[in-house]
Amino acid sequence: MSPKPLNTDRPLPLRPLVLGAVALAFSAIVLGRAQAGGSHWFPPVADPLVKEECGSCHLAFAPSMLPAASWQRMMSNLKNHFGDDASLDPAVTAKISEYLVANAGDRGGQRYGDKLLRGVTGTTSLASAPLRITELPKWVREHRKVPNWEWKHQEVRTRANCTACHADAARGYYDD
Amino acid sequence: MKPITALPVLTLALAMALPVAAAGPRDDQLAAYAAAARAANPAFAGFSAARGKTLHTQNFAGGKPESPACxxxxxxxxxxxxxxxxxxxxxxxxxxxxxARYTDPAKVEKWFKRNCNEVLGRECTPLEKGDWLSFMLGQ
Structure with missing residues (x-):
């Protein structure tokens, strides 16, 4: 490498400094967003089996979005999964159930699901635990301004289609 | 020296790999469907990609109204x-x-079971599965 004549009279390497500052500012923004959106970040499913089996037809919803009792109720009746037969073999069902329950919004995922699960009732028994994330009081409140025509838009069609509006939902972000 | 000593090893490896490559999981699954189709109907004369295409595109009335076809x-x-x-x-x-598709027979069976029930309102027969798979493998 030949020495650059421009740098000979400049002891401070300005360019790396500026680049460093830009990188720092960028990570500050990203970090700030992650912290500000603390109530809007739900760690995505990390288990490959759960991702595959729960994420073929719809987004593999974050376990922290529902309480443990809800996941238990849902996993005990996959034969009728919101009108679809989503049954799996018993061993796979048990493994998925274990993961969802362990990371549920009132268990391991409490830090993230806490606000979303506020005001949720019926979690004391399997029969009454809520099944739809989209019927949780906090969810309904957060989406009250979304007009009907938007739900019916052909790119949306169902309230379960989070990624239609939340571009980063698969990575756990629901800020936008 | 080296290539000469490596040659028999390579040949052996190739000879061992070839039959495996020839009968992969797709062929095995098709063969299993063929055996089941023959058991159901002794006149079974092989799968047809054309019938598979019809199955894939036609409308059925027995399944869910929102999914009349594949x-x-x-x-x-x-x-x-x-x-x-x-x-x-x-x-x-x-x-x-x-x-990468159709290499896991259990996965293929899982989706046949679910989707045939959704679209046709019943499970698909081995003949239908073999026809459909033949169609997709040729596409």
Whole structure:
């Protein structure tokens, strides 16, 4: 490498400094967003089996979005999964159930699901635990301004289609 | 020196690999469907990709009203992606576009069971499964 004549009279390497500052500012923004959106970040499913089996037809919803009792109720009746037969073999069902329950919004995922699960009732028994994330009081409140025509838009069609509006939902972000 | 000593080893490895490559999981599954189809009907004379295409594209009345055909979710072009009612993209079914498909027989069976029930309102027969698979493997 030949020495650059421009740098000979400049002891401070300005360019790396500026680049460093830009990188720092960028990570500050990203970090700030992650912290500000603390109530809007739900760690995505990390288990490959759960991702595959729960994420073929719809987004593999974050376990922290529902309480443990809800996941238990849902996993005990996959034969009728919101009108679809989503049954799996018993061993796979048990493994998925274990993961969802362990990371549920009132268990391991409490830090993230806490606000979303506020005001949720019926979690004391399997029969009454809520099944739809989209019927949780906090969810309904957060989406009250979304007009009907938007739900019916052909790119949306169902309230379960989070990624239609939340571009980063698969990575756990629901800020936008 | 080295290439000469390596040659017999290579030949052996090739000889061992070839039969495995010739009868992969796809062929095994087709063979199993063929055996079942023959058991159900001794006049079974092989699978037909053309019948598979018809199965894939035709409308059925026995299943769910929102999914009368395979193409309701998979789309009209087997080489193009489809979309589930919940908005998830379904990778193309054609083997030429999705070369990783149809290597896990249990996965294939799982989706036949679910989707035939949704679209036809019943499980598919081994003949239908073999026809459909033949169609997609050739696409």
């Amino acid at each position: 193409t309701s979710c998979h789309g009209n072009d087997p080489r193009g992606a489809g979309r589930t009612p919940a908005g998830k993209v379904v990778e193309a079914m054609a083997l030429s576009t999705s070369p």
